[in-house]
Amino acid sequence: MTSAWRMVVGAFGLVALAIGFLSVVFLTAPAAPGPDFARSKNSAKGLYALSIAPEAGEPRQGELHAWVVTVKTRQGAPVEGAAISVGGGMPEHAHGLPTSPEATAYLGDGRYRIEGVKFSMPGWWQLKLGVSAPAGADEATFNLVL
């Protein structure tokens, strides 16, 4: 074996080692945490248990639609008389909601109707719900993908 040939073989060996090392790193690294798509969660400060559901089937792009937000205490008692604010947008596009949704009715049992929601593009959307009730003000962010 000439010394040049030995160097070529050695270089291939190093590359193979590096590839092996990198694949171990990639295969064992924890997956990047994606947004959570839970439709029920506790508010940020833990004051309320919130859940959301589209009122009439899964929303479609460009359609005005309504959601029902259920607000309960952490112990499960319905929260009445809460003021609900709605914000959000597309985090990957740095724009907000194309409309200004509002809570329009209290449906009983801690449920509030949010009208005027529109998702104008496909992709990752966030609905940020603010809840203000005697127990305090709190908020939660829900992730949705269209």
Ligand SMILES: [Cu+2]
């Ligand atoms: Cu967008």
